[in-house]
Amino acid sequence: MPSLADTQRGFSAAVFASDPGSIRPWIRANGLSPERRLGLYRNNTFLGLSEALRDGFPVVHRLVGTEFFDALARSFVAEHPPRSGCLLDYGAEFPASIAGSELAASLPYLPDVARLEWAWHEAFHAAEAPAFGVAELAAVPPERHTQLSLRLRPSVRLLASPWPVLRIFHVNQPEYSGDPSIDLDRETGCRVLVLREGAEVLLHPLSAGEFACLERLSREGSLETAFEAAIRAEPGFDLPASLVRLMGLHVFNHPARFAGGALP
Amino acid sequence: MAVVLPAPCLQRAQGTIPASAGIGLRAEHYHEVAETRPTVGWFEAHSENYFGGGGTPLRVLESLRADYPVSLHGVGMSLGSVDPLDERHLTRLKALIMRIEPGLVSEHLSWGSYGGCFHNDLLPLPYTEEALDHFVGRLTRVQEFLGQRLLIENPSSYLEFAHSSLPEWEFLAEATRRSGAGILLDLNNLYVSCRNHRWDTHEYLRGLAGGPIEELHLAGHSQRPMEHGDLLIDTHDGPVCREVWALYVEALTAFGPKPTLIEWDARLPPLAELLVEARTADRHLEARSHALAG
Numbered sequence: 001m002p003s004l005a006d007t008q009r010g011f012s013a014a015v016f017a018s019d020p021g022s023i024r025p026w027i028r029a030n031g032l033s034p035e036r037r038l039g040l041y042r043n044n045t046f047l048g049l050s051e052a053l054r055d056g057f058p059v060v061h062r063l064v065g066t067e068f069f070d071a072l073a074r075s076f077v078a079e080h081p082p083r084s085g086c087l088l089d090y091g092a093e094f095p096a097s098i099a100g101s102e103l104a105a106s107l108p109y110l111p112d113v114a115r116l117e118w119a120w121h122e123a124f125h126a127a128e129a130p131a132f133g134v135a136e137l138a139a140v141p142p143e144r145h146t147q148l149s150l151r152l153r154p155s156v157r158l159l160a161s162p163w164p165v166l167r168i169f170h171v172n173q174p175e176y177s178g179d180p181s182i183d184l185d186r187e188t189g190c191r192v193l194v195l196r197e198g199a200e201v202l203l204h205p206l207s208a209g210e211f212a213c214l215e216r217l218s219r220e221g222s223l224e225t226a227f228e229a230a231i232r233a234e235p236g237f238d239l240p241a242s243l244v245r246l247m248g249l250h251v252f253n254h255p256a257r258f259a260g261g262a263l264p
Numbered sequence: 265m266a267v268v269l270p271a272p273c274l275q276r277a278q279g280t281i282p283a284s285a286g287i288g289l290r291a292e293h294y295h296e297v298a299e300t301r302p303t304v305g306w307f308e309a310h311s312e313n314y315f316g317g318g319g320t321p322l323r324v325l326e327s328l329r330a331d332y333p334v335s336l337h338g339v340g341m342s343l344g345s346v347d348p349l350d351e352r353h354l355t356r357l358k359a360l361i362m363r364i365e366p367g368l369v370s371e372h373l374s375w376g377s378y379g380g381c382f383h384n385d386l387l388p389l390p391y392t393e394e395a396l397d398h399f400v401g402r403l404t405r406v407q408e409f410l411g412q413r414l415l416i417e418n419p420s421s422y423l424e425f426a427h428s429s430l431p432e433w434e435f436l437a438e439a440t441r442r443s444g445a446g447i448l449l450d451l452n453n454l455y456v457s458c459r460n461h462r463w464d465t466h467e468y469l470r471g472l473a474g475g476p477i478e479e480l481h482l483a484g485h486s487q488r489p490m491e492h493g494d495l496l497i498d499t500h501d502g503p504v505c506r507e508v509w510a511l512y513v514e515a516l517t518a519f520g521p522k523p524t525l526i527e528w529d530a531r532l533p534p535l536a537e538l539l540v541e542a543r544t545a546d547r548h549l550e551a552r553s554h555a556l557a558g
Binding site for chain 2: 001003008009011012025027028030031037045048052085086127129196199
């Protein structure tokens with residue numbers, strides 16, 4: 001008689017590896033073959049997870065159609081079964097899987113569209129955090145501005161792509177009514193800031209300097225090193241003007257910290 | 265001297281789930297539910313959909329919690345699995361419980377992961393003494409960690425293991441007795457499994473007599489033709505069928521009025537249609553209460 005562990009190992013192999021060999025003898029036929037019964041579970045898992053991916057990547061789905069999408073999803077599910085019992089976590093590796101898929105080789109922009117959708121998904125569910133904006137900055141004595149250590153809000157995601165994925169995303173929203181055509185030979189890449197404002201996820205284009213600045217701040221809070229990175233990416237980068245714009249977009253977290261301690 | 269406590273900063277409806285009909289909270293209905301505040305006894309939310317930490321789902325759930333009791337129903341804990349317990353999952357659930365203050369928290373008599381890979385499904389256990397010990401041990405540890413008693417729901421299933429030595433109802437009754445957990449009896453699942461495995465629904469209900477039945481689920485299923493008759497699939501995509509309503513009346517007679525959820529997860533109808541199903545359940549509950557009072 002198989003142990004509980006044997007039973008679950010055999011069942012899992014039947015679903016994910018299409019190998020019912022070890023569990024088959026331990027399933028009652030009772031009018032329907034064990035293979036058919038296991039097939040139902042295999043179907044449930046693959047259909048349920050493909051559906052979750054369709055929900056998480058609606059633009060990719062729209063771009064390639066259901067048949068193509070389901071083929072991408074099936075091979076992803078087989079290679080990357082969920083590692084968590086929370087379906088919200090599922091799909092982080094889908095963009096990389098698309099990038100490595102021969103099926104999608106003729107659609108080189110597709111992985112970045114998927115990355116943008118995953119960033120959207122993460123921002124949608126991220127923790128709440130009050131923003132540190134221009135008004136909050138005004139409460140800080142100007143002589144201490146250079147000591148500010150800025151953190152990004154939990155919903156902030158950054159994405160740079162050689163493809164116009166921000167436009168691709170926008171023209172493929174259900175409510176978009178303009179001309180959806182995009183000339184991939186003429187339109188350039190983009191840098192995108194994703195963040196949630198209230199309940200709504202917003203996407204903003206960033207300049208090279210702004211992107212480098214935020215990317216640096218996402219790893220360490222020092223404004224000085226972020227500024228250096230921004231200048232390297234964009235000579236002539238205007239830090240004060242950019243900070244005001246980014247603070248207006250509520251990119252930063254409150255309470256910001258001074259190098260030496262919390263804000264008053 | 266009497267101390268006047270400040271009013272709580274967050275308004276809360278009472279927490280206890282009443283013995284009336286509730287409906288599942290689904291993303292497709294967020295807007296309508298938030299705007300119209302329908303007349304219904306309580307809401308049930310799938311715990312994992314609110315593991316994100318912020319944003320629309322939690323905002324809607326918290327705002328509803330101000331006006332309704334809420335129960336949290338988990339589908340991803342994989343209680344019966346031989347994998348180690350997923351601490352991150354339990355920590356997220358515990359945080360959600362503290363945030364929402366649910367009247368009931370439930371999970372399933374099933375497993376869902378092996379070797380860290382999750383099936384996104386409620387898979388059947390072999391009903392053996394070994395599995396029973398394992399399930400009771402896990403359930404006990406989870407309840408201790410959460411500081412929360414759980415209700416355990418009977419699954420629907422499409423296969424039986426040849427090495428099972430206990431009927432499902434006995435396994436469920438024994439697992440909850442030994443762990444101190446309660447039972448969430450899903451009458452649609454009961455009907456689906458009994459039909460699929462040729463078990464006797466009356467025997468199933470009799471087997472749970474005197475058990476801690478604390479919530480009932482009602483849902484729709486679909487029928488798939490197979491070579492030897494139909495197999496019933498637990499799809500939650502339609503109205504409750506006549507046979508399940510009949511089982512409901514039988515269960516109310518056996519166990520008394522209990523909180524009853526109308527579950528409808530796929531091919532969702534307009535909210536109004538869900539509320540019609542809930543009112544049908546309420547009429548049965550009232551009839552049972554009157555019969556008891558009379």
